[in-house]
Amino acid sequence: EAGVAQSPRYKIIEKRQSVAFWCNPISGHATLYWYQQILGQGPKLLIQFQNNGVVDDSQLPKDRFSAERLKGVDSTLKIQPAKLEDSAVYLCASSSGTRPTDTQYFGPGTRLTVL
Amino acid sequence: GDSVTQMEGPVTLSEEAFLTINCTYTATGYPSLFWYVQYPGEGLQLLLKATKADDKGSNKGFEATYRKETTSFHLEKGSVQVSDSAVYFCALSDRGNAGNMLTFGGGTRLMVKP
Numbered sequence: 001e002a003g004v005a006q007s008p009r010y011k012i013i014e015k016r017q018s019v020a021f022w023c024n025p026i027s028g029h030a031t032l033y034w035y036q037q038i039l040g041q042g043p044k045l046l047i048q049f050q051n052n053g054v055v056d057d058s059q060l061p062k063d064r065f066s067a068e069r070l071k072g073v074d075s076t077l078k079i080q081p082a083k084l085e086d087s088a089v090y091l092c093a094s095s096s097g098t099r100p101t102d103t104q105y106f107g108p109g110t111r112l113t114v115l
Numbered sequence: 116g117d118s119v120t121q122m123e124g125p126v127t128l129s130e131e132a133f134l135t136i137n138c139t140y141t142a143t144g145y146p147s148l149f150w151y152v153q154y155p156g157e158g159l160q161l162l163l164k165a166t167k168a169d170d171k172g173s174n175k176g177f178e179a180t181y182r183k184e185t186t187s188f189h190l191e192k193g194s195v196q197v198s199d200s201a202v203y204f205c206a207l208s209d210r211g212n213a214g215n216m217l218t219f220g221g222g223t224r225l226m227v228k229p
Contacts, residue, residue, distance in 0.1 A: 093159075
């Protein structure tokens with residue numbers, strides 16, 4: 001079974017530029033998550049989707065971050081404009097449901113460096 | 116809100132030593148508990164989980180028991196190998212928010228020397 005796919009794996013941009021990350025979840029998984037992992041810290045949730053609807057985006061900096069999952073399958077996370085503090089690994093995860101007992105499966109992540 | 120506290124690293128052990136990584140949590144509801152592992156250059160992988168009190172999760176020789184009375188989920192392994200060198204994250208999932216987001220600890224780096 002294929003895992004969670006993400007691209008690109010690495011991205012380097014200048015501050016104030018824009019950037020987009022793509023995620024394709026495990027086939028059949030209705031729930032998709034984006035996490036931000038700053039170096040030396042644990043991941044923090046940015047947004048959670050159930051199919052193509054947003055379940056939780058309370059920690060998404062909406063002035064610069066946006067995310068969509070238009071057809072309920074793959075998803076795109078965008079940052080515009082980027083700041084130095086956005087340098088982090090952006091992790092996508094998926095699960096079959098939204099219960100606390102449901103395991104979340106993570107992709108390899110996209111490492112973003114903002115100069 | 117929910118939080119997870121785990122021991123700071125790095126933890127350095129010799130091969131075949133006993134491992135304990137402490138994890139305690141605070142949650143408003145009745146959470147599920149997880150240990151994830153991140154090997155160098157790779158993504159997060161689920162190591163084990165427990166979904167109710169006194170459950171023991173186990174995988175690859177690692178074990179952790181859900182202790183509701185002490186709000187703990189300590190990770191143990193009887194004999195570590197060099198290949199266990201990685202960063203270990205304790206996490207919980209609760210119904211406190213609209214979804215089932217994972218709340219992670221800060222991670223503990225384990226280094227095993229031959």
